[in-house]
Amino acid sequence: MSSERLHFVLPPPGSLDFGPHVFPVEKYALVPRLVREELGVGADRFHPPDELRLDDLLRVHDPAYCDDLEHARETEATLSSELPVDAGVIQGIRSMAGGTVTALRLALEHGVGFHLGGGFHHAFRDHAEGFCYLNDIALAIEGLRAERGLGRVLIVDVDVHQGNGTASIFADDANTFTYSIHQERNYPFYKEASDLDRGLADGVGDRDYMHALTADLDAVDARFDPQLVLVVAGVDPYEFDQLGGLRLTPLGLEQRDEAVFQRYLRRGLPLAIVLAGGYARTAEETSRLHLGTVRAALRAAAVGG
Secondary structure (H helix, E strand, O other): OOHHHEEEEOOOOOOOOOOOOOOOOOHHHHHHHHHHHHHOOOHHHEEOOOOOOHHHHHOOOOHHHHHHHHOOOOOHHHHOOOOOOOHHHHHHHHHHHHHHHHHHHHHHHHOEEEEOOOOOOOOOOOOOEOOEOOOHHHHHHHHHHHHHOOOOEEEEEOOOOOOHHHHHHOOOOOOEEEEEEEEOOOOOOOOOOOOEEEEEOOOOEHHHHHHHHHHHHHHHHHHOOOOEEEEEOOOOOEOOOOOOOOEEOHHHHHHHHHHHHHHHHOOOOOEEEEOOOOOOOOHHHHHHHHHHHHHHHHHHHHHOO
16 A cells, blocks of 8 residues: 555644634644645645534434534533533534545545544433533444445544544444444543453553554454554643653654554555544644654555555
């Protein structure tokens, strides 16, 4: 597989403004600029996000919750987002979710679809959680199942926080395998049951993390044969992350990502990637960690499959 088969989805520009907040929304402009300027990726490999209709949202989310979002109502279901309950913010998240749909389509068409946004894995069917209004991961999978008959999907979630919303949504779906490796003593403090969970102790570093991840993915391979893999590539296991307590270095994060991507690309499987979390000390530092994930994807695409 050539790295030319890796295509990117641009997050909607300037669509999110949370005000003073730990979530570095500036990264959605910074990361695409770094990918263009420092990695030399051409404009022909960037794609706009899909536009999601209400019917698309209703494949995953409950009607009453969708109505709350449509009217930007301050309800228990929306206030649990820890984000402004604002029509512009909600529309920005909706556009971002459309980008993950596009990433899965690009993965099926080209080999690798990388959304430079997304990864809202805390959103449940009927309410928001943890900076997540809509579960773009579930929306993309169900959207491509409706559109193209997409079959078995493996979700590999390496964000420092467990993907509780995704685990809940797919709890009874035999065609979707959810795997989460996360810091155990961290948000969410009530965790859902993924198909396979690895809760790590505080302070785990590069070597022990990779040992656990490799063993787990070997176990997943023995249990599930996917037709597409979606990686939730949060960089918040970083040693200086403000919302994390693991100790991965920038090099360790990049090696993690390359190992995961190569595992599936060498088997010729379509691969979709979303950024997910990252809360380093500055938006620039967070963006450069995400850039490491892009570098890993480019290298893996160049040698895989």
